[in-house]
Amino acid sequence: MKSVMRNGWIIGLLALLGLLLVATKVIQPNFGQSGLESLSRAALPFAFAAAAQVIVVVAGGIDLSIASMMAVASVTAAVMMDGGAVPAGLTVLVVLCLGALMGAINGSLIVLTRVPDIVVTLAMLFVWEGVALLILRAPGGGSAEWLRNIIVGGVAIPGLPPSATGWIPRSLLVLVICLAVIWVPLRRSRLGLAIYAIGSDQLAAFRSGVAVGRTRIAAYSVAGLFAAMGGLSLTMSTGIGEPIPGPYLLASVAAVVLGGVVLGGGRGGLLGPIIAVFVLRLVRMDLTLLSVDPNVTTIIEGSIMVVVVMIGGLLAVRSRRR
């Protein structure tokens, strides 16, 4: 029953995404390959931020420092690659490790001090923001050209005609691969099970032999890794690093909620929030295409979220009654 519910939510989100795509095509008949590509590139940092938030929320926590960690990762990458000082491949590796380390620090502080997640990560929001400013005090740095080009254009598979795969944005493929490489094995591992377990019921998990503290640190560490990917995607799309965090924290929470992940922990997957990210970006695109008053735009975005989550909640209650 639970799996039907979860899939139901995802099917609903996919339907909403489809509807919005049709609406976009109606608003702007020229909407096509280039529109899909800009949508997918815009979604990239938001999707990684959402993935980071998902894993922490599933583990029963919340990470308010995600956008700041993304900024640290982004400026680190931009400073390292500036003028080709460090090869891009090595930079990516170092930044990913740095992300996991930042996440592990967040998690360790929570476990060791027993201060609530929300307090620790709120404090770390400012700490990581300061670290980003220490690394780079104003937007700057650089990025290797080949790294930037990874997310530009359509997918080309040798042997297939370009028309068959060319409409799929490369940035979407990069996103799917990066998320799958981490998420799929994790979900099937003991650690993945343990993360869901501590989010669902910490005491029960502890009594069944789950190392709660270590699992929590691991969850935050994976979140840091996803945040680093988000930071890298920022540097790849802008070609520089920006020390001031972007609007990714609240957007990640929004995507998590809209994606059907229960904020209390223990339930939800990655697919829903990722689709939700695309839904939210597409709403933004449609509002721009319609040239809606920018001061009204945010109200509309917020209202859509509340309505969708409310409808979802009502459907859940009704299906439970049956």
Add this chain to the structure above:
Amino acid sequence: MGSMRRTYQTAAMSALAIGLAGMAVADTYTIGISNTVQGNGWREEMVCAMKAQALVSGKVESLNIAHRNTDAAGQLEDIRNLIEAGVDAIVVNPANPEGINSAIKEATDKGIVVVAVDQAVTEPSAYVLSNDQEEYAYLGAKWLFEQIGGQGDVVYMRGAAGASADDDRDKGFNRALEEFPDVKIVHEVFTGWQQDQGKQQILDFLATGIPVDGVWTSGIDNVIVDAFVESDVPLVPIVGADNAGFVGQLSSVEGLEGAAVTNPGSVGGAGVTLALRILEGQPPEDRTVLVAPDLWANTTEDGRQKIEAGQNPNLDPEWPVSVSIPDWTTYTMDEIIACKGPGE
């Protein structure tokens, strides 16, 4: 690849065709606006100047405004959405000089005119109409250091940490500081260009009782004067921007010596004018046009006259009083305050 190039060619051709057709008939363009700071008086005036200028030009059918708080990556998204919307020109206040180059290039490749206002961008296919931020800080700082006799303790109230305009101003400030080796910075803070934050910071500082001889602000100015007056601390020379509230104080507050450095938000309206000129086949000789700042000190006759001329009680205190730029904007004071664009 070949088919893609064809698509671009077709797009470029049709853009050209539409452009030519537009010239033949009455000119009606669609202009996209991209701005990444919302809720700041200066930026609001900029957007209103864009709307008013588009309206009075009579050549703009509609404005498509992407106006929100975001970073360079978000601005890339906004610019690409404006490209999708099929605008003829984009006037953008860039989040930073380099981060949005890729989207600007995509726009200009499709025949869209891109004008960056307020801050420059490094993408060579864009036109730039920018306020000279380094000179802005240098002018005010130099005046302040001279005013305190070339020596003393100065509070340095910056803008937002990590913003490129703040970084440029810091360069100008330090250039002036090097010329006055006996001036000391006793306190340096980032106001984030937020009135409430700036006021709290100066109140905290004044409470310490550390002597101060002058204050340089990055445009969060009238609340600083308020703080001195409210805390009953003797006024020291203060440098601000040409915001309506501060310009009012320069003539009304007893014993205040100060200078306003102009930083017109109306540069947005000028950007619309520049975009329209380019669309009509009259590009400027130089791709970069710098708007030089001016200093109005209430200690000189000339400055006092400019301050009197700039007085405007109808404006929001956070709005710069230089609501128009000669040769560039043609709207009236009422039109910019009304803040209505075409079709509103």
